[in-house]
Amino acid sequence: MTSSFAPDSLVLNRKLPLWYQVSQSLRASILGRAPESSLRLPTEEQLAAHYGVSVLTMRQALKELEEEGLISRHRRRGTFIEPGARRGAPRRLLGSIDAIVAQQSGELTTVLGHGPGPLPAELAEFYPGLPEVVTFRRLRRDADSGEPTNWAENAVRPEIAARIDLDDLCRWPMTKVLRDAVGVGISRITDTVEATLADPVTAELLQVPLLSPILHYTGVTYDTAGRVVDVARIRYRGDRFSFSVTVDAGCAPGPG
Structure with missing residues (x-):
């Protein structure tokens, strides 16, 4: 049975860009996820609430992960983890x-x-x-x-x-x-x-x-x-x- 994806918690450091901290924490959660977990991420609003940031900050963090090839975003369908994402990116x-x-x-x-x-x-x-x-x-x-x-x-x-x-x-x-x-x-x-x-x-x-x-x-x-x-x-x-x-x-x- 597939379990829902649950990102790790994060203590934010106000000296670093929030979007960057969120993207790195979410990246670690994606790469360290359990094999049976869902490939579908929570909504932008749910992720923003989880990390305690604005939806705009969350979108910027997701854009970073999308450019790295870890996720794909689809209008009206949601955001999904790429199953074949490479872990050797810069x-x-x-x-x-x-x-x-x-x-x-x-x-x-x-x-x-x-x-x-x-x-x-x-x-x-x-x-x-x-x-x-x-x-x-x-x-x-x-x-x-x-x-x-x-x-x-x-x-x-x-x-x-x-x-x-x-x-x-x-x-x-x-x-x-x-x-x-x-x-x-x-x-x-x-x-x-x-x-x-x-x-x-x-x-x-x-x-x-x-x-x-x-x-x-x-x-x-x-x-x-x-x-x-x-x-x-x-x-x-x-x-x-x-x-x-x-x-x-x-x-x-x-x-x-």
């Missing part, structure tokens, strides 16, 4: 935690392994004085094709890692696990994305040629006390992903 990052969660939703995740180990030298700047971290390794696949899309290594503080349920990691991105399952208060995440070449491990896991182009993402997560609680290093297939960053000129100076 990501637009504006800095909300829900945007980070949305980046990694809607994929099949396998935990490759986890365990404590000495702090890697390249992470020493994030964990000064910490002798070891617990590393979680995961492989993500496209839910439709089963094709590998990215693999991730998360270096987490031991006392926090001890509270992580591996079943949660198979269902949700690490950011959502830390925030919603473990209860870590997250204050900010700093992101770095760079182009690099596939090493032997990455080439084997992502099924790409050795030294082929990939995107290497590093996300450093801070709690409300200002401590780093997680450093994520994710390798994305270069033929499946691109990232775009939008800077609000009213909030930050340009490089010139």
Whole structure:
């Protein structure tokens, strides 16, 4: 029996465009929906009431998802999730935690392994004085094709890692696990994305040629006390992903 589609709740951040926050939250709900859920979305009015925004804001959010190819809108029929929507579309990052969660939703995740180990030298700047971290390794696949899309290594503080349920990691991105399952208060995440070449491990896991182009993402997560609680290093297939960053000129100076 098909169940109705239910979007996640969202705490709005008044420093970011409302339409963007709503679109990212709805995107995560669409990609992470249960297989048996309905492809038909609630009406614009119902979604607007759910998120506490105006109908105009909701329309702008839906327009963003329509342009990405996740939904289609039909006059007098309603709005529908595209069953064959691709999950490798470009990501637009504006800095909300829900945007980070949305980046990694809607994929099949396998935990490759986890365990404590000495702090890697390249992470020493994030964990000064910490002798070891617990590393979680995961492989993500496209839910439709089963094709590998990215693999991730998360270096987490031991006392926090001890509270992580591996079943949660198979269902949700690490950011959502830390925030919603473990209860870590997250204050900010700093992101770095760079182009690099596939090493032997990455080439084997992502099924790409050795030294082929990939995107290497590093996300450093801070709690409300200002401590780093997680450093994520994710390798994305270069033929499946691109990232775009939008800077609000009213909030930050340009490089010139």
